[in-house]
Amino acid sequence: MLQPGPLWLCxxxxxxxxxxxxxxxxxxxxxVHRCFEMPYNMTFFPNMMEHYDQDIAASxxxxxxxxxxxxxxxxxxxxxxxxxxxxxxxxxNVFGPCREECQTVLSDCAENIQIFGITxxxxxxxxxxxxxxxxxxxxxxxxTTPIKSSSAKRDLGIWCxxxxxxxxxxxxxxxxxxxxxxxxxxxxxxxxDIDFAKSFIGVCSIICLGATLxxxxxxxxxxxxxxxxxxxxxxxxxxxSFVSLMYFIGFLLGNKAACTDPFHPTGMFTxxxxxxxxxxxxxxxxxxxxxxxxxxWWVILTITWFLAAGPKWSCEAIEKKAVWFHSAAxxxxxxxxxxxxxLNKVEGDNISGVCFVGLYDLDALRYFVLAPLCxxxxxxLCLILxxxxxxNHVRQVIQHDERNQEKLKKFMIRIxxxxxxxxxxxxTLLGCYxxxxxxxxxxxxxxxxxxxxxxxIPCPSKDVEPDRxxxxxxxxxxxxxxxxxISSVFWVSSKKTCSEWAHFFSRTRxxxxxxxxxxxxxxxxxxxxxxNSRVQHKKKHYKSSAHKLKVVSKSMGxxxxxxxxSASVSVATIKNQHFPLPGLRRRAPILRHC
Numbered sequence: 001m002l003q004p005g006p007l008w009l010c011x012x013x014x015x016x017x018x019x020x021x022x023x024x025x026x027x028x029x030x031x032v033h034r035c036f037e038m039p040y041n042m043t044f045f046p047n048m049m050e051h052y053d054q055d056i057a058a059s060x061x062x063x064x065x066x067x068x069x070x071x072x073x074x075x076x077x078x079x080x081x082x083x084x085x086x087x088x089x090x091x092x093n094v095f096g097p098c099r100e101e102c103q104t105v106l107s108d109c110a111e112n113i114q115i116f117g118i119t120x121x122x123x124x125x126x127x128x129x130x131x132x133x134x135x136x137x138x139x140x141x142x143x144t145t146p147i148k149s150s151s152a153k154r155d156l157g158i159w160c161x162x163x164x165x166x167x168x169x170x171x172x173x174x175x176x177x178x179x180x181x182x183x184x185x186x187x188x189x190x191x192x193d194i195d196f197a198k199s200f201i202g203v204c205s206i207i208c209l210g211a212t213l214x215x216x217x218x219x220x221x222x223x224x225x226x227x228x229x230x231x232x233x234x235x236x237x238x239x240x241s242f243v244s245l246m247y248f249i250g251f252l253l254g255n256k257a258a259c260t261d262p263f264h265p266t267g268m269f270t271x272x273x274x275x276x277x278x279x280x281x282x283x284x285x286x287x288x289x290x291x292x293x294x295x296x297w298w299v300i301l302t303i304t305w306f307l308a309a310g311p312k313w314s315c316e317a318i319e320k321k322a323v324w325f326h327s328a329a330x331x332x333x334x335x336x337x338x339x340x341x342x343l344n345k346v347e348g349d350n351i352s353g354v355c356f357v358g359l360y361d362l363d364a365l366r367y368f369v370l371a372p373l374c375x376x377x378x379x380x381l382c383l384i385l386x387x388x389x390x391x392n393h394v395r396q397v398i399q400h401d402e403r404n405q406e407k408l409k410k411f412m413i414r415i416x417x418x419x420x421x422x423x424x425x426x427x428t429l430l431g432c433y434x435x436x437x438x439x440x441x442x443x444x445x446x447x448x449x450x451x452x453x454x455x456x457i458p459c460p461s462k463d464v465e466p467d468r469x470x471x472x473x474x475x476x477x478x479x480x481x482x483x484x485x486i487s488s489v490f491w492v493s494s495k496k497t498c499s500e501w502a503h504f505f506s507r508t509r510x511x512x513x514x515x516x517x518x519x520x521x522x523x524x525x526x527x528x529x530x531x532n533s534r535v536q537h538k539k540k541h542y543k544s545s546a547h548k549l550k551v552v553s554k555s556m557g558x559x560x561x562x563x564x565x566s567a568s569v570s571v572a573t574i575k576n577q578h579f580p581l582p583g584l585r586r587r588a589p590i591l592r593h594c
Contacts, residue, residue, distance in 0.1 A: 027088035032058050034065070038078065040087035044094050045458075047086055049123045052159060052458035057084045060456075066116050073108030075101050083124055097124075098132035158448070161455030163268045166260075171344045172273035174360065175444055181270035182360060184259035186350050187447045193471045194351060201352050201478050202251035205244045208482040212241035215488045221500050228318040229304030232297045233491050235329065239294035240485025246287040247482065250353030257283055258348030258355055272348035272355065275341060284346045284355035285337055288368075292333035294485070295376035298422060300325045302383035305415065309387040309394070340368060351474060358433075365437050373430055377423065384419050388412060414491075421487035425480040432477040442467035 027042040031054050035043075043054070051057040061084045068077045079097050087095040103126050106113075113120065160180030166172045167179070174180040186194050215237040219226050226234055250257065257279040259269050272280045304325075307313040340346070340357055345368070347359040358365025391412050445464045452459035 030085055035081035035085045038081050042088045043085040044088035047084060048096060049121055051456065056456050063118055067109050067112055070112060072112045073105045076105050076109060079105045097129055099126050099129040100132045102126035102129050159457045161457050163455060164270055165263055165267060166270060167263050170274040170276045175448065181273045184255055184269035184271055184350055188443060188469050189471050197351050197471060197475060198251060200475055201247055204479055204482045205247035205251060208244035208485045209241055209248060211486045211489045212237040212244065215492050216241065218492045218497055221504050227315050229308045232301035232304060233488055236294055236297040236301065237488035239290040239297060242286060242290040244482055244485060246283055246354055247352060253353050255350055255353055258350050258353050271350055274344045275346050280348055280355040281346055287354055287356060289333045289337045292336055292372055293329055295372060296329045296332055299376050299380050300329060302380040306383045306387040309390040336368060352478060362437050362440060365433065370433055373426065377426055381423065418487060418490055421490055422484060425483045429477060429480040432473060439467060443469055
C-alpha cells in the first residue's frame with residue numbers, strides 16, 4: 001500500500017500556488033490503459049515532470065515502455081505509473097515514487113536503458129525522491145477510490161509554456177500568465193506573410209518620410225510664408241517624419257529591438273514586454289510621443305482655423321498664443337509617455353520591428369491609443385465644421401465682392417480636402433484598432449488550442465470557434481498610420497512652392513563658392529589692369545595740358561588780384577579731378593539704402 005509522504009504534499013501545494021485553477025483541487029480518473037492495473041485509479045495533474053494532462057504524459061511515457069514490456073525489474077511498471085500518473089485521494093494527498101524503488105529500477109534496467117538510448121528525466125533522479133522509510137504506515141490508499149461522475153472537463157487555467165518563460169521582475173505577462181511572453185515568431189501568420197508585411201511597411205515609411213521632409217524643407221525655404229493659423233501643419237509634418245523614421249528603423253533592424261534572447265537554454269526568442277530592452281524602450285518613447293503629438297497638433301490646427309474664421313482673430317493675435325500651443329502639443333504626449341514607462345507597458349511588435357503599446361495588453365490599447373485618437377478626431381471634426389460654417393457666413397456677406405468671394409471659396413475647398421485626407425485614414429485606423437481589440441481574445445484562444453500540445457500545456461476546457469486574423473487588417477493598419485502624415489504635402493503643393501524651389505536651386509547655383517571666388521578674382525584682376533592703364537594715360541595728358549596752360553598764362557598775363565584767371569581755374573579744376581574707385585561707387589547704393 002502506498003502511503004502519503006510530506007514531500008509530495010508540499011509539491012502538490014506548490015502546484016496549487018502556480019495557477020488560479022488549482023485552488024479547486026480535484027483528483028481525476030486514470031484514462032490511460034497502461035496504468036489500469038495499478039492499485040489506484042485516481043491521479044492528479046500536472047505531475048512532477050510538469051505534464052499538464054494525461055495525453056501529454058502518455059506521449060512522454062512512450063520511450064520508457066520497452067522497459068515495462070521487458071520486465072527488466074519487477075518494480076519498473078509500478079514506478080513509471082507512479083511517476084507519470086501519481087496516485088491521488090480526496091484528502092488532498094498526492095503520492096509518487098520513492099528513492100529505494102528508483103534505485104532498484106535503475107540498477108536492474110541499466111543495460112536496457114543504455115541499449116534503447118533512454119534519457120532519464122532529471123526530475124526522476126533518485127537522490128531527489130523521498131525515502132520509502134519516511135512514509136507513514138498508518139495511512140494507506142485503498143485499491144480503488146470512488147470515482148465521481150463528471151462530464152465537465154477540469155479547467156487547469158492558462159499555464160505559461162516552459163519555452164516562453166522570461167526573467168522574473170520585469171512584469172511581463174502573456175495570456176494572463178506572469179513572467180511569460182509571446183514567441184518572437186508571429187503567432188498568427190506564416191513567415192512569408194511576415195516578410196511581405198515588413199517590406200510593405202518599409203516602402204510606406206520611406207514615402208511618408210520623403211513627403212513630410214519635403215513639407216518641412218519647404219517651410220525652411222520661406223519661413224514667413226507659413227504663419228498662423230497654418231503654422232501647425234509644419235509641426236504636424238515634423239511629428240510624422242519622426243513616426244515614419246521609427247518605422248523605417250524598425251524595418252532595418254528586423255526583430256532585433258522587438259524581440260529578446262531566451263531566458264532558458266531550451267527556450268525560444270520572445271517578444272519584449274516591459275522596459276527590459278533599452279533599444280525597444282527608446283523606439284517606443286519616440287514613436288508613441290510623436291504619434292500623440294501629431295494628433296495634438298492636428299487639434300491645434302483646427303483651433304487656429306476656428307479662431308481665424310469664427311472670432312476673426314488676426315495672425316498676430318493667434319501667434320501670441322503659440323506658447324500655449326507648444327506647451328499642450330509637447331506636454332500631453334510627454335506625460336502619457338512617462339505614465340506608460342512607469343506602468344511598464346512597452347511591447348515589441350514582431351511584424352513592424354518597432355515597439356509600441358497595446359499590442360498584447362487590451363487595457364493599454366483602449367486607454368492610451370484608442371482614447372486619445374477618438375478625442376482628437378471628435379474635437380478636430382467639431383472645430384472644422386464650426387470654422388467652415390463661419391467661413392460660409394462670411395462668403396454670403398461679401399456676395400458683391402466676387403474676387404474675395406472666389407478666394408474664400410478656394411480656401412474653404414482646400415481646408416475641406418485637407419481635413420478629409422487626414423480624417424479618412426485616421427478613422428480607418430480607429431476601425432482597425434477597434435476590430436483588433438474586440439477579436440484579440442478569440443485569436444489568442446484559437447492559438448492556444450492549436451499549440452497547447454506543442455508546448456505541453458493544458459488545452460482550454462471551453463470549446464471556442466476558430467478565429468484567426470487576416471494579414472490585410474495589419475497591412476491596412478500600418479498603411480493608415482503612415483498615410484496620415486502624407487496629407488501635409490497637399491497643403492504646400494502649389495505653383496508658389498514650385499517657384500520657390502526653382503528660385504532656391506538657381507540661387508544655390510549662383511552662390512557656388514568655387515565659381516564665386518573665381519569670378520571675384522577675375523573681376524579684381526581686370527579692374528586693377530584697367531585702373532593702371534587709366535592712371536598712366538591721365539598722367540601723360542596732365543603734363544601736356546599743364547605745359548599748354550603755362551604758355552597761355554605767360555602770353556596773356558595773370559591777374560594779381562584775388563580772382564583767379566581762366567587758365568588758373570582750368571588748372572585747378574584738372575588738378576582737383578579725382579577718379580574714384582569702383583568700390584566707392586558700389587558702396588553708394590548701400591549707404592542710401594541704410
